[in-house]
Amino acid sequence: MYDALLDAVMRGQLRPGERLVEPLLCERFGVSRTVVRQALHRLGELRIVDIVPNKGATVARPGPRETRDIFAARRVVEGGIVRAVARRITHGEVDRLKQRLRAEHEALHQQDHARWVALAGGFHLALAELSGNAELQRILSELMTRCSLIVALYEVPGESTCEHEEHEQLVEWLSLRDGAAAADAMDRHLLALEARLQLPPDDGGVEMA
Missing domain, CATH: 1.20.120.530 (GntR ligand-binding domain-like)
Structure with a gap:
């Protein structure tokens, strides 16, 4: 899942500011929310994804x-x-x-x-x-x-x-x-x-x- 999301960013398939909705990702990859959050956390460490508490994750928008x-x-x-x-x-x-x-x-x-x-x-x-x-x-x-x-x-x-x-x-x-x-x-x-x-x-x- 991490590799797929990273590749989608590299190819421009996921655009800056796009929301990454946990339930949709769970369904798409057939995994639990725990796995989704682990992948998003790793992407957040690379500053590819912005994670805001109580709001969720979005693809980062560098200024x-x-x-x-x-x-x-x-x-x-x-x-x-x-x-x-x-x-x-x-x-x-x-x-x-x-x-x-x-x-x-x-x-x-x-x-x-x-x-x-x-x-x-x-x-x-x-x-x-x-x-x-x-x-x-x-x-x-x-x-x-x-x-x-x-x-x-x-x-x-x-x-x-x-x-x-x-x-x-x-x-x-x-x-x-x-x-x-x-x-x-x-x-x-x-x-x-x-x-x-x-x-x-x-x-x-x-x-x-």
Whole structure:
């Protein structure tokens, strides 16, 4: 159940702010409320779900400030990932990344948006796997899931959230085993991705005084 809900968020099937009704989830998965609450609690720990006492659970709605924090974290994590990949990548792994890029290009030109989104996000996760660092993989997976909510909220219609050409540049630097250049390219790529979102102004928060 946890995996199914997480996948539904990643694919945009569950939208930010959508209510997750316990009786319906019990019926859909054939489980008790205890199991439902355990799954929702785990999703809440990842900040994928907001749980309010006496009101229930909803899919989280990241605000502008949280969005910027998440992208700042991704720049740090993914910069480290590509540096690690550049040190250890093999010719065969470069070839497999290029195969992924060809699949991205095909989905893009066939206007298969759902497949292209999955491949574009999968590219970043594939790099994390190549780093050989399980903790970086786990952290990035959580950040990517939260980014799926952000894209669902703030993506500008007609805009690509992940440019194919930017992925090609990353693979080129990695094939040359240039970690510094790959990290710079990743930083620019994520900054551009964030800039393509239409974020509302910050509410400024509340001053406790």
